[in-house]
Amino acid sequence: MENTDALAKHTGGPDVPELIQEFRRSMDEGFTLERTSAADKARYMRWDGQSDDGKKHDANLPEGNQAFPWDGASDTRIPLVDSIINDCVDMLTTSASRSQLSVSGTEVGDLEPAGAATTLMNWVRNNMHNTLGSESELLGQYMMSYGWSAAFVGWEQQSALKTQTLTLEEVHAMAAQSAPDSLMASLPGMINEPERESEVAGVVQDYVPGMKKWAARKVVKDLRETGQAEFPVPYICRNAPSVTALKPYDDVLFPPETIDLQKARVIFRRQFMSEVELRAKVTDEGWDASFVDEAVQTAGKSLGINDVSRALSALTDSTIERRDNLVEIVWAYTRQLDSNGVPGIWYTIFCPLLSNNEGEPSLFAKHEMLDYAHNEYPFVLFRREHVARRVTESRGVSEIARTWQQEIKAQRDSVFDSTSFETLPPIQVSKRLGLANKIGPAVQLPVTRAGDYQFLQPPSRPPQTAFSVMDAVRQQADEYFGRPNAQIPQVVTQLKQQRMVNQWLRGWTEVFRQVFRLCIQYYSLEELVRVTSAQAAQVISHDAARYDFVLKFNVAELDSDLVKSKLDAISTIATTLDAAGRIDKVKLVDKALRAVAPEAADEMLVDEAAASQKMYNDVKRDIAQMLLGFEASYADASNDPAAGSKMQMAQEIAGSNPRVQQAMEGDEMFQQLMKRYMENLQMGVMQQQNKQIGRIGTKPMQAG
Secondary structure: OOOOOOOOEOOOOOOHHHHHHHHHHHHHHHHHHHHHHHHHHHHOOOOOOOOOOOEOOHHHOOOOOOOOOOOOOEOOOOOHHHHHHHHHHHHHHHHHHHOEEEEEEOOHHHHHHHHHHHHHHHHHHHHOHHHHHHHHHHHHHHHHHHOEEEEEEEEEEEEEEEEEEEEHHHHHHHHHOOOOOOOHHHHHHHHOOHHHHHHHHHHHHHHOOOOOHHHHHHHHHHHHHHOEEEEEEEEEEEEEEEEEEEOEOOOEEOOOOOOOHHHOOEEEEEEEEOHHHHHHHHHHHOOOHHHHHHHHHHOOOOOOOOOOOEEEOOOOOOEEEOOOOOEEEEEEEEEEEOOOOOEEEEEEEEOOOOOOOOOOOOOOOEEEEOOOOOOOOOEEEEEOOOOOOOOOOOOOHHHHHHHHHHHHHHHHHHHHHHHHHHHOOOEEEOHHHOOOOOOOOOOOOOOOOOOOEEEOOOOOOOHHHHHHHHHHHHHHHHHHHOOOOOOOOHHHHHHHHHHHHHHHHHHHHHHHHHHHHHHHHHOOHHHHHHHOOHHHHHHHOOOOOOEEEEEEOOHHHHOHHHHHHHHHHHHHHHHHOOOOOOOOHHHHHHHHHHHHOHHHHHHHOOOHHHHHHHHHHHHHHHHHHHHOOOOOOOOOHHHOOOHHHHHHHHHHHHHHOHHHHHHHHHOHHHHHHHHHHHHHHHHHHHHHHHHHHHHHOOOOHHHO
């Protein structure tokens, strides 16, 4: 028998039965659903017999079972797993929002286009800020809960209608610019002839593609009667990249043997859609209408061993009914060879519950080649750990910390139960008295002899033992996951945090690399010019594959005291040891501000050229004021590191402007004002030199 992969070659159409079989195998094999279910139970602290008051009750257990150790014993919930996941997600989302994205070229001549690419990506990133924030949190939650997650990177183009006004004057202008013998040239006269309304309406339909005949006739009538007409025209209201977080085994699936997501045989993306959404796809995206008619009949049903028509809510133990509402739709992305042996990616949209009978054609909504220029699956993998090569062999927090959480719960329950036992221990009652009377404060218990009532001695167990065990388990969890703890060396915690952040940012680096390729593919040259510049837009659009993307974030920057000490040390080095001027002061200021106030850095910082131009304009304005007889605004000479640059600019302006030179020779008031202005700048230069002398104890020779 020939052992061949049915998905390896593209044969002109999709093999839907094979895709359905692979979809089922991707869901069922590897105990994936059992793992995710166990992870959710641990995180959301679910078990049989729970009650809202956090106690065990016989009434909540199956008939014949009794609560242990007694009815009303403690059954507390310990959110250890949940708190670890949320703490890690806090770290991940913060690092994603505060990380610096840089693009570098692979050749010497790539410096300028790489800078333009960085500008473009920072602009895109800022425009997607809200979406990236929410999707970033979901990605982090999925990754930490289940061990891995994936992001879908695509491009969205949405059309809408807007009202456009056409006047008779505009029609005359268009006619004047047309060829004399063309239909458009005679259009103004035709509009005034009611009998030719249908003919003119046909011209209007050519002018506005997609307009109905009756709407075009109304436009002609309005132009004839009022001189203007309003009509809706389609326009692209959204043309931008999109990033969507996908939940493992629910939103995204692939064969369990997959090692590299970009080398997977097939990747499935699953969505549940309403009938309205499905039928809109027929008009908007060209889905097959007969497929939609059949698919809506499967609403509320799903393929697989888990009944997703009853989806367990993440926050409660209730279920959400999907029956008769949503339809399961799957996008299958496969990398296949065409007839010439060239690989490409095709995607097929199908409903896994619509399997065709033998001899009948398979039903699917759409099948075509993915037109993304990067020729990669539009998916990016995020893994919590790399302990094996298979994608799914990555453990989430729930899988690791589940038993630690149970340990703490057992100790907490024992302390509660011990306190209850000690507060009101069981009572020994003489048999002749029958049942014990009610016990309580100031209650009188009649006795005939000593010893009729006696409290049972509770077992001796210091509660401190339980607290010590709980503290030890928490410290173990903190050390493992890199959570701050006074008992753990800070360097150990930072190493764990930095590794987690590095893993996370590697995924986002790939996301932004795909986003960049899509921007170059779908943004027009005019849009690229508007964001970067004309020359840069031409360069970066030629070869979008030769740029390296880097996302960096140092977790130590979250420690404000450490950041301050580092900045002080760098500042000292820059002013005392950098005799060769190798430290770029502009970049130093940029780094310092981003470390101290990252949320305000982009608003406060301008590029070096813009900063220099602003300083030049300020000096020019000061000189212009003095020409009018007004005194300039003097800077604080004790703290003006730019005094030297300002003095040089003032001398340059004075030497190149004839009006200033004339005033220097014949205007005594201007001469005095200019003298004081230059003295202020000279004092600023001297103060900066004095600061350096105070630090190093001598005056450098180059300072004069």
